[in-house]
Amino acid sequence: MRGWLRIVPFNDPRDSILTGQPRWWLRGPGICRLLEIEQARVHGGVIVARAAGLDDRERAQALEGCEVLVSRSAFPRAAPDEVYWIDLIGCSVRNRAGELLGVVAAVEEYGADPVLRLEPPGKAPPGAPARLIPLVPAYIVEADLAGRRIVADWQPDYWEDA
Numbered sequence: 001m002r003g004w005l006r007i008v009p010f011n012d013p014r015d016s017i018l019t020g021q022p023r024w025w026l027r028g029p030g031i032c033r034l035l036e037i038e039q040a041r042v043h044g045g046v047i048v049a050r051a052a053g054l055d056d057r058e059r060a061q062a063l064e065g066c067e068v069l070v071s072r073s074a075f076p077r078a079a080p081d082e083v084y085w086i087d088l089i090g091c092s093v094r095n096r097a098g099e100l101l102g103v104v105a106a107v108e109e110y111g112a113d114p115v116l117r118l119e120p121p122g123k124a125p126p127g128a129p130a131r132l133i134p135l136v137p138a139y140i141v142e143a144d145l146a147g148r149r150i151v152a153d154w155q156p157d158y159w160e161d162a
Contacts, residue, residue: 003054007047007068010109018047021070028066083143085114085135093118093133093150096141101154102131116140116150 009016018024019040026033040049054060078084085107093101093116102118118131133139133154142151 003050003056003060005049005051005054005060005063007049008045009047009068013042013045013047016042016047017070017074017076018049018068021074023070024049024051025069026063026066027069028063031063031066033063083145087145088116088135088143088150091143091145091148091150093152093154095152095154095156099156101133101152101156104150107135108132 007018009018013019019042021040022037024035024037026035035051035054038050038052040047054063072086075084078087088104088107091104093104095101100121102120104116105119106117107114108117114135115132116135118133120128120131133152139153140150141153144150
């Protein structure tokens, strides 16, 4: 609609920090672009925004599928029992016995619960299955962001038949 962007946030749009940010980075295939946001508001289950220089539908549609990023410094402080997913990336993951399971490469949404996608320790053979651990209290025992480590109730052989 006349160059407005339609954003589907990961959280409830009413809780999103996007509506209060003056600058967004858009990242997608072949695109990394800074936008100056003139107006952003919740519209139903999405966020709609008008950016400087995007005054027609075709320019806005060219950005379809991009990720919207904002500065980490713009995030409000997380509650004591909460973490931002971005802060988990790069943390080493060990089980209760201290065995290294991998390093968090991404946190992905698969419907019911988010999952940690791990890079396995060492060199994984080609075609090795993805190492995924549900990001739920039943499996994540501790997340020490300052120490960049996560303790999981998980075993290395849980992936053998994956």
